[in-house]
Amino acid sequence: MNLVALNIDTIPLGQPLPFALRGAQGVLLAHKGYVIRNRAELEVLLARGVSLCVDTDESGDSHRSYLAQLHQMLQSDTQLGQIAVMKISASPGAAPPRERERETVGPPAWLELQVRATQLLRTPQGQEFGPRFHALHEELARHCAQAPDAALLALVLLSAQETQMYSATHAMLVSVACMVTARETLRWPEARVLQVGRAALSMNISMTALQDHLAQQTDPLSWPQIMAIENHAMQSEALLRQLGVADPVWLEAVRRHHERTPGPLAQKSEAEQLARLIQRADVFGARIAPRASRQPLPVTAAMQGSYYDETRQVDEAGAALVKTLGIYPPGALVRLASQEVAVVLRRGATATTPRVAVVISRTGMPTGEMIPRDTTLPNWKITGPVAYKDVRVTWPLERILALV
Structure with a gap:
């Protein structure tokens, strides 16, 4: 090179x-x-x-x-x-390849996906929107089907650090988390797996730019901002209709994705089931993301917020999300019994025993090389989460993904 x-x-x-x-x-x-x-x-x-x-x-x-x-x-x-x-x-004479002919093998370029998603969702353009949206969604769906742990790791890690492109990164994380949960735990048909992914990816399309601004705003919300937040689900549905989306379940799921509707999934309509899963994943993704006005929550607290419903009962969709991602999902930072800090690479046999790699030694120094640890062993069991704000070292995403 x-x-x-x-x-x-x-x-x-x-x-x-x-x-x-x-x-x-x-x-x-x-x-x-x-x-x-x-x-x-x-x-x-x-x-x-x-x-x-x-x-x-x-x-x-x-x-x-x-x-x-x-x-x-x-x-x-x-x-x-x-x-x-x-x-x-x-x-001279070279024909530019079409966007649809993007290479379909190898690890995804997550920075490119962030930029593509941000540009698409901030300024959706008429006839261009459909092909570009479906190309983006298909790429996300392919990666989370072929390498779900790597996709979750990349998006959890980026969400825990991102403020400038918060909205699109958040939407991608919720979309992937919903698709993986729908496929692996809820066992939904593949068509519904993709449907929930599309709805999650587009749920905030009417306020993408506002969300990015709010992620860096320290002043109290203005009245117009409050109204935009309150109405964004209906506005997103209306905008998607204008952009040519005709799937009634997709549209209804977007409109309902902030409704507080506890209760068994079997008692809900198809669109309501999609909306409930999106709502639970939305809560998790929002709580792990930083804001200029507040610190993000540890992953365990964010998971707890998804696990229990509005009546403090176990939520079926939230429980499915936690079962799928684990208490310590890929991309999370954790402290081991050895006092080392590690990044979660893959989900494990149980929710508390994921595969990890040490990035900070027990003396508080970066390890240089990432050292795999077996969290099923007492010496290296996980004792709790570590917040990204408490670790002043960053690592190239591709180095971490290479270990997954």
């Missing part, structure tokens, strides 16, 4: 990328052919400290074409201002 840093102004907007966009460590940010629609998407990455690079070994034709254009402009005494804004374009 031969990475070359890119100036943000050289990256083409509104057209398929002629190269794969990568970070400084080679992490895939956007596949070749992905459309970056505006500069704001790139600025979000830069604000998070992500460098923008191209791998010349992988994208040689495009980069050689760029260098050839640059050389020609220098030879012809082109003004420096024109050179600085020159875009990298595809090599």
